[in-house]
Amino acid sequence: MRVTVITGGATAERTVAFAGAAQIVAALRSRGHGVAVVDTVTGLLSSGDEARLLTSTVGREPPDVAALDERERAMLSNGLAGLAEVRNADVLFLCLHAGRGEGGILQAVLDVIGVPYTGSGSLASALAMDKDLAKRLFRAAGVPVPAWFMAPVAPEDVTTALGWPVIVKPSKMGSSVGMTLVRNAEGLDAAVALARGYDDEVMAEQFISGRELTVGILGDVPLPVGEIIPRHELFDYECKYTPGMSEEVFPAKLDTPLARQLQELALAAHRALKLGGYSRVDFRLSPESDIFCLEANTLPGMTRTSLFPQAARAAGIEFPELCERICRLAGNPGSAGGG
Numbered sequence: 001m002r003v004t005v006i007t008g009g010a011t012a013e014r015t016v017a018f019a020g021a022a023q024i025v026a027a028l029r030s031r032g033h034g035v036a037v038v039d040t041v042t043g044l045l046s047s048g049d050e051a052r053l054l055t056s057t058v059g060r061e062p063p064d065v066a067a068l069d070e071r072e073r074a075m076l077s078n079g080l081a082g083l084a085e086v087r088n089a090d091v092l093f094l095c096l097h098a099g100r101g102e103g104g105i106l107q108a109v110l111d112v113i114g115v116p117y118t119g120s121g122s123l124a125s126a127l128a129m130d131k132d133l134a135k136r137l138f139r140a141a142g143v144p145v146p147a148w149f150m151a152p153v154a155p156e157d158v159t160t161a162l163g164w165p166v167i168v169k170p171s172k173m174g175s176s177v178g179m180t181l182v183r184n185a186e187g188l189d190a191a192v193a194l195a196r197g198y199d200d201e202v203m204a205e206q207f208i209s210g211r212e213l214t215v216g217i218l219g220d221v222p223l224p225v226g227e228i229i230p231r232h233e234l235f236d237y238e239c240k241y242t243p244g245m246s247e248e249v250f251p252a253k254l255d256t257p258l259a260r261q262l263q264e265l266a267l268a269a270h271r272a273l274k275l276g277g278y279s280r281v282d283f284r285l286s287p288e289s290d291i292f293c294l295e296a297n298t299l300p301g302m303t304r305t306s307l308f309p310q311a312a313r314a315a316g317i318e319f320p321e322l323c324e325r326i327c328r329l330a331g332n333p334g335s336a337g338g339g
Helices: 014-030 047-053 066-082 105-113 122-129 131-140 155-162 185-196 237-241 256-272 307-314 319-328
Strands: 002-007 034-039 091-095 148-150 166-170 180-182 202-206 211-218 226-230 246-249 278-285 291-297
Touching: 002 014, 014 034, 014 091, 014 319, 034 047, 066 105, 091 105, 091 319, 105 122, 122 131, 122 291, 131 148, 131 256, 131 291, 148 155, 155 185, 155 202, 166 185, 180 185, 185 202, 211 256, 211 307, 211 319, 226 307, 256 278, 256 291, 278 307, 307 319
Parallel strands: 002 034, 002 091
Antiparallel strands: 148 202, 166 180, 166 202, 211 226, 211 278, 226 246, 278 291
């Protein structure tokens, strides 16, 4: 196959995308596929660019990417379609997180270009990225979610309806970027201001203590349930991308009926958003064994510490085969799901 990996992006998760792309590129080339790499900010990467940018290092803090925004706008509006590596590819492997690359804008551009791409289509991507809309659709589909408000939110509303502590986070961001666990009313305004630095819409969500669980979906089939045990109280950016800062257990140590229930709810969430190809759905299991769905990820992380590849490995699918399967699931542009 001729595969072009589209990665980078003008978001705080730019280095996460590059770290995942590094593994995807190596895996596909190891299987004999021709692979080119395109950054949605700078365009086609030379071999030197690849060596410089495609590293496994993510860092403990998200990068400042404000200066990259206009360059990405220009690339998506008139540069991407002019690249032969995009137009002539058999499949475009999307490895981006948040922003235009995961939120549906890039997918809409690719629908016009007319080349199959991995993951979900433009509408599904936009729905999943907007945590407020996604939670409404989950709830309508019978998937339980924590209670939430969208900012502005008054401390008395949190006290009455959500309880303290509360999670405050950007509505359209990933990797726990801009997220704060707020323990009392005095910290609420600062947490909202931090989250608003990443997104105009901010969510205040009921904090569910308990176990952190995740379920990958590959081709409409749930993968084994995984459990994340972070060193910090929350599975934050540092825990996600720093080796040794969390323990991931695949498959999770759960009773079989509970594991199956989580898989069924993950598939219901995947279908409620009309996702395609593959996704990862995250949950909390309370001390009372109540399940709460936190979010669905349309382009799960593919770094060496990422959860989705670990779930696939637990199902007997090694990383190079996983990348090939994701490519084969790429759908026709303009369909409900890209995959």
